[in-house]
Amino acid sequence: MSEKKTAAFFRVEGTLIKRGALSVSAYFATNAQKFSDRLFRLGAMAVAAPVYSILGQSDRGLANRMAYFSCRHLSEDRIFVLAEEYYDTMLKDSVLDRGLELMKRARKEGHRIVLISETISEVLEHLKDDLGSYDELVCNRLEYRNGKATGKLVDPVMGGHECGRWIKEYASKEGIDLANSVAYAAHGGDLLLLASVGHPCATNPDFALRRAAREVDWPVVEYCA
Numbered sequence: 496m497s498e499k500k501t502a503a504f505f506r507v508e509g510t511l512i513k514r515g516a517l518s519v520s521a522y523f524a525t526n527a528q529k530f531s532d533r534l535f536r537l538g539a540m541a542v543a544a545p546v547y548s549i550l551g552q553s554d555r556g557l558a559n560r561m562a563y564f565s566c567r568h569l570s571e572d573r574i575f576v577l578a579e580e581y582y583d584t585m586l587k588d589s590v591l592d593r594g595l596e597l598m599k600r601a602r603k604e605g606h607r608i609v610l611i612s613e614t615i616s617e618v619l620e621h622l623k624d625d626l627g628s629y630d631e632l633v634c635n636r637l638e639y640r641n642g643k644a645t646g647k648l649v650d651p652v653m654g655g656h657e658c659g660r661w662i663k664e665y666a667s668k669e670g671i672d673l674a675n676s677v678a679y680a681a682h683g684g685d686l687l688l689l690a691s692v693g694h695p696c697a698t699n700p701d702f703a704l705r706r707a708a709r710e711v712d713w714p715v716v717e718y719c720a
Contacts, residue, residue, distance in 0.1 A: 601677060
């Protein structure tokens, strides 16, 4: 019987880049074409931001749903333009070198490299070549109707409890041995993701994850100032 494969799961935000969903949606809101659109989207962001900061440490999936609601009614063409601009102004050359080193080490150890991101696919399309060598990249996807974003995300929503469920389904489909796999994540909402593998690591953890890692004696790696 052949030996089962193992994987190294990396939450992109906090491990490979600093910025997350709120940064993307805020950029889109402030760069809407019409003044009235900017007012609506910035108003939505003003409501979502404080809630996001709270939910981000517990239910990051719901937090991401709220963050991307400000994309509602943006045309698909406009979103593609803003996604490229966001990459050029905010993300280009921002990948964390230490995160890439962790990926290279995982590759040398024989793990399949799986990247999980809460960022939408339109932005990740520009960033993916900067993320080094990986086998799988999953991210959030906006729902579109009649050429415009509905403000909703297509399930499964990455960046929260759904990640834990997604990993188990992925492992079952791909024949991954989770007990001998590793995971790196930075947020309290990633607890189920980390708990799904035999070798979790809190990377640049927020307050909630740092406290949880201390309680269960998970290793902690910090390199993001």
